[in-house]
Amino acid sequence: MYLSKINLKAEPEAREKLVSLVHGGIYASHQLLWQLFTTEPQRHFLFRQEQDDGYKVGKGEPFFYVLSKQAPSDDEGFFDIQTKPFHPVLKPGDRLGFTLRVNPTICRQGKRHDVLMDARISWLAQQTAALGSTPVTSQRALKESLLDKATDMHLESWRSLILASDHRDALETCEGRKATLDLVLKVVADQAVKAWWISRLPRLGLAVGAEDVFQCTGYLQHGLTRKSEAARFSSVDLTGQVTVEDPQMFIKEWSAGIGRAKAFGCGLMLIRRI
Numbered sequence: 001m002y003l004s005k006i007n008l009k010a011e012p013e014a015r016e017k018l019v020s021l022v023h024g025g026i027y028a029s030h031q032l033l034w035q036l037f038t039t040e041p042q043r044h045f046l047f048r049q050e051q052d053d054g055y056k057v058g059k060g061e062p063f064f065y066v067l068s069k070q071a072p073s074d075d076e077g078f079f080d081i082q083t084k085p086f087h088p089v090l091k092p093g094d095r096l097g098f099t100l101r102v103n104p105t106i107c108r109q110g111k112r113h114d115v116l117m118d119a120r121i122s123w124l125a126q127q128t129a130a131l132g133s134t135p136v137t138s139q140r141a142l143k144e145s146l147l148d149k150a151t152d153m154h155l156e157s158w159r160s161l162i163l164a165s166d167h168r169d170a171l172e173t174c175e176g177r178k179a180t181l182d183l184v185l186k187v188v189a190d191q192a193v194k195a196w197w198i199s200r201l202p203r204l205g206l207a208v209g210a211e212d213v214f215q216c217t218g219y220l221q222h223g224l225t226r227k228s229e230a231a232r233f234s235s236v237d238l239t240g241q242v243t244v245e246d247p248q249m250f251i252k253e254w255s256a257g258i259g260r261a262k263a264f265g266c267g268l269m270l271i272r273r274i
Helices: 010-022 025-034 117-128 139-149 152-163 167-172 177-204 249-254
Strands: 001-008 046-051 062-068 079-086 095-103 105-108 111-114 213-221 232-244 269-273
Touching: 025 046, 025 062, 105 117, 111 117, 117 139, 117 177, 117 232, 139 177, 152 167, 152 177, 167 177, 177 213, 177 232, 177 249
Parallel strands: none
Antiparallel strands: 001 062, 001 079, 046 062, 095 232, 095 269, 105 111, 213 232
16 A cells, blocks of 8 residues: 655646646545556545645645555656555554544435434434424424523533533633534534444444544535535544554455545545554
8 A cells, every 4th residue: 555645736737737626526636636546447545635734835725645555656747746655564452543534424214314414403303302392304493493492401401511522611602592502513413423433443443442532523514516416425534543453354444445435535544553
C-alpha cells in the first residue's frame, strides 16, 4: 500500500482543474484523483479531502490524503505528490490513534438511514409522544412541537443530558429553549455515532477501552445531484483511539476502507501508533 499527500500545482492548467473541482460537486474529487492511477484496471484507492492552512499550497485550497495499492503517477505534471510505502506491522494489543471520515448508516426494513438524523428524529418523536403531541415525521415539525409544549422540567432534563456529555462547556453560553434543544440533539447524535462505531469494531479487528478518547465532529450532508434532487449522503469525522485485537482482520478492512461512500471521500482511516 502507498500513502500519499496530493495537491494541485500553481500552473495555469492545474488552476483550471482546481476551478473544475470547486464547481464539480461531490463527484469531482474522485474523478480528479482517478487520473493518477491510469495503469490500474480498476484503480482501487481511498481518499480524504482537506483544506490547507496556506503554508504549502494556496490558503483554503484542497489537498488529499490517498491510500492506494499502486503509487500515484502524474503523467501530465499537474500535481504535487508526496508518497511513501505504507505497510503497518501490527500485533494484538497495539494501540492506535485514528481519524476517519465516514458515512454512518443503519439498515432498517431494507432501507438505509443516516445514523445521526435517525437518532435525532427518534429522540424528538419519543419526547413529543410523551407530551401527547400529534405524531409528525419531519425533524423541523417535531422540534416546533416539542418547543411549544416542553415545560421547565423537560428543559432541566435536557440540560442534565448535556452536562453528562462532552458538550457541557457549551451550555454556559447556551441561551433560550431552542439553543438548548439544538445542543441536546448534538449530544443525542454523538451518542448514536459512538454506539454505531463501537458496534462495528469487532468486525474491524479492533476494540476500545474505558480510557480511549472518542470525538465526533464535522457532520455534513452532501447532495448527489446527478442521481436525483433528493439523493443525499452524510459524512462525519471521527477521531480517537483503538486497540488492535486481530491484526490480519484489521489490515484487510483498513485497506478496503471503512463503511460506505468511498467514492465520495469516506472510508480512509488515518492511523498512528500510540
